[in-house]
Amino acid sequence: MTANKVFPLLMTSKENFALEAEKVDGSLLWHLRYGHLNQRSLQLLHQKNMVVGLPSIHSEKEICEDCIFGKFHRLPFSQSSWRAKAPLELVHADICGPTRTPSFNNKRYFILFVDDFSRMMWVYFLEQKSEAFSIFKQFKAFGENQSGHNLKVLRTDRGGEFISNEFSEYCKSNGIKRELTARYTPQQNGVAERRNRTIVPRDGKKHVESKESAKYILG
Ligand SMILES: [Zn+2]
Structure with missing residues (x-):
C-alpha cells in the first residue's frame, strides 16, 4: 500500500484483458x-x-x-387430516417449553388445547411436563361440562407425557380415541403447533402475541 492509501496494480501481461471491480459490502x-x-x-x-x-x-x-x-417453516399437511363437525369431537394438544423466561409462578412449560371445530384454544402453564396428565383431566372435565359435548378424539405427537401408560389407560377407559402424529413431523399436528408459534415466536421473546390468544389463557 502506498502512502496515500492506494493499492498499486502491477500489470505485467502485454495482452488485452478485461477487469471486473468487486465491492465487498x-x-x-x-x-x-x-x-x-x-x-x-x-x-x-x-x-x-x-x-x-x-x-x-x-x-x-x-x-x-x-x-x-x-425463518422458513414447513406447512401442515392438509390432505391427511379431517375436520371435526362438533365441539370437542377432535382436540389437538401440544406441550411447549421450557421457555426462556418463566411465568410469574415460575412455570416454564405450557400445554395447549385447540378445539378443531371452533378453533377455540386453552393454555395451561406447567412447572413440569409430567403435570400434563392431570391438566388434561382438568381440561376434559371443564370442556365437557361447559359445552355439553364429549371429547371424542385427542390428537397429539408422541411426546412421552402423552403416551405414558396412565394417560393411555385413562383415554381408553373414557372412550377417547387417540391420534398420534409421527415423530419429527410437526406438520401432522399442524393446528396445535401453529398456535404455539402464535404464543411464542421463534426468538422466544414474547409469550403472547395477540390479545385474541390472551383471552383464553387460564392457568
Ligand atoms: Zn444473516
Whole structure:
C-alpha cells in the first residue's frame, strides 16, 4: 500500500484483458461476523464505540439469504387430516417449553388445547411436563361440562407425557380415541403447533402475541 492509501496494480501481461471491480459490502460481512446480528444492533455497537474497526452500518438494502431461510417453516399437511363437525369431537394438544423466561409462578412449560371445530384454544402453564396428565383431566372435565359435548378424539405427537401408560389407560377407559402424529413431523399436528408459534415466536421473546390468544389463557 502506498502512502496515500492506494493499492498499486502491477500489470505485467502485454495482452488485452478485461477487469471486473468487486465491492465487498462491509455491513454484510459484519452481520456474518457477529452471527447474523441485526442492523440496528450493529449500528448500536458502532455508536457506543464498542468494537475496534467496526464501521458505521448503513446498508438496509443488503439482504442476507441465510436469515430469510432460517425463518422458513414447513406447512401442515392438509390432505391427511379431517375436520371435526362438533365441539370437542377432535382436540389437538401440544406441550411447549421450557421457555426462556418463566411465568410469574415460575412455570416454564405450557400445554395447549385447540378445539378443531371452533378453533377455540386453552393454555395451561406447567412447572413440569409430567403435570400434563392431570391438566388434561382438568381440561376434559371443564370442556365437557361447559359445552355439553364429549371429547371424542385427542390428537397429539408422541411426546412421552402423552403416551405414558396412565394417560393411555385413562383415554381408553373414557372412550377417547387417540391420534398420534409421527415423530419429527410437526406438520401432522399442524393446528396445535401453529398456535404455539402464535404464543411464542421463534426468538422466544414474547409469550403472547395477540390479545385474541390472551383471552383464553387460564392457568
Ligand atoms: Zn444473516
